[in-house]
Amino acid sequence: MHGLKIGNKVKVNVKNGFMVGEIVNLYPETFLIRTDEKFSAYVPYSSEWEKIPSSKKLENKKRPKHYGDAEFDLIDYWCARYSKEELRGAFKSQLSKYADRLGYKDDEIDELDKIIDYSTRYRDHLKKVAETNEK
Known part of the structure; x- marks a missing residue:
């Protein structure tokens, strides 16, 4: 699914900025991420997101x-x-x-x-x- 695997890190654009999380499950239309703050969200593949290479430092x-x-x-x-x-x-x-x-x-x-x-x-x-x- 879009080259994603469980365990990948992704950056997802949201209304007031972005959130970063790890993929914990993949579904036909969405994927589930969990942030470092333990917040979980279902993200549609059609939303604005990008896979984060393991070497990319965001913050x-x-x-x-x-x-x-x-x-x-x-x-x-x-x-x-x-x-x-x-x-x-x-x-x-x-x-x-x-x-x-x-x-x-x-x-x-x-x-x-x-x-x-x-x-x-x-x-x-x-x-x-x-x-x-x-x-």
Whole structure:
């Protein structure tokens, strides 16, 4: 259905702005989202919405305080500045960190989401580099 899956994050335009939520169910004419504030809403596919890539930052206030309020994303910085070997090392370090501490530090689902995010972003970067080199 429109390329959506349960677990995807979406931004939905509403009368006074927008809301961001995670898809919890898909139906023939609508999908159900739940926001971080635990508000649920049925959204018609015909409404104005967009899927949010895992790497897209919408609001700095939703970031953990220890990240600061910088305007740039650290992983985007790595991809732009690091050599191929440095970048591979940075991603391998992060992936192994979250895998090694799985179940010991934070919620396991949150840790798995971090592993998925790092893996997805590295894969997407490698695809982008491959496409650029083909041209």
